[in-house]
Amino acid sequence: MQREIEEYMTHLEWEEKSPATRSQYRRDIEAFFRWTPGGEVTKEQVIDYKGHLREVYQPASVNAKLAAINGFFAFLGRHDLRVKQLKIQRQAFCSRERELSKTEYLRLVRTAEARHSDRLSLMIQTICATGIRVSELHSITAEAVERGEAVIQLKGKTRVILLSGKLRKKLQRYLHRRGVKSGPAFVTRTGRPLDRSSIWRMMKSLCAEAGVESSKVFPHNLRHLFARCFYAIDRDLAKLADILGHSNINTTRIYIISSGREHRQRMDALRLVL
Structure with missing residues (x-):
């Protein structure tokens, strides 16, 4: 699978994705394959991984990681493995902990x-x-x-x-x-x-x-x-x-x-x- 990941990174470079974006996509994709037990990837595994992400990360981070693996699956022609991102209602105000005055x-x-x-x-x-x-x-x-x-x-x-x-x-x-x-x-x-x-x-x-x-x-x-x-x-x-x-x-x-x-x-x- 590492060869396919490298090919996808080359594809992203041709798509003029920034180095930071490519690095993040690589980390997210490799994290998914470290989590899976190995062998042929199934839709059930991807759904389970989505559930795992929801337990660990904020919704926006979950969607960013899902975007990375969904893009990789699309590159491989495995559209059947793609999963839906979380629906996030736009917040009308930002949290005090994050806003820099x-x-x-x-x-x-x-x-x-x-x-x-x-x-x-x-x-x-x-x-x-x-x-x-x-x-x-x-x-x-x-x-x-x-x-x-x-x-x-x-x-x-x-x-x-x-x-x-x-x-x-x-x-x-x-x-x-x-x-x-x-x-x-x-x-x-x-x-x-x-x-x-x-x-x-x-x-x-x-x-x-x-x-x-x-x-x-x-x-x-x-x-x-x-x-x-x-x-x-x-x-x-x-x-x-x-x-x-x-x-x-x-x-x-x-x-x-x-x-x-x-x-x-x-x-x-x-x-x-x-």
Whole structure:
């Protein structure tokens, strides 16, 4: 089966799936085959595995793992083994444990500055002020800063991200201090672009000192904060979807849901309880 998995990984690469997506699919597929007793895979086994996943993971994670193995079965022509994903009703608000507030974000930035880590501080601000994915950070280059816009290419799509005047000036000063004249702005000591795990780890290191719960601190949450702040001012969901690079506007809706606290305030404002 390992040969078929490798062939599927090649197929995903031709489909221009990102390296992170391919790695996750590989892990999920291999986890399924480690769980199965061996021999010919049956639909009953896949259904049992779905039940196992429901006991261990949250519904969204279950569906992500099912998507991986369903895609693999389809690649093999075994559509009979595919199982239905869980039905999840969209939540009208996000949990307090996951939502990063603007105040908490600013505390993270100031903590990085207090540590004299200008790279980490500016990196956090760049992701949050543009709404880019952490995997797109390498597109913020010296050339992009000079133009005032970055060209993002991902999953066969190209979009242009504008750099605000204040962010551009900060990046220009940073690049000048670092002596960077071309290529990615944020690199390691050896000149390689910072990877996702390094950025994640650097951000997590700020949590205790900044007084922010670690469950809220990860690069993608900066993208969510950008979306909420942008929508609060502009109220143009279609424009926000274009900026974020979403093909489906329903994906963008997930990014702008309010917190439970805000949801309660709006419900109280209805004055329907005497």
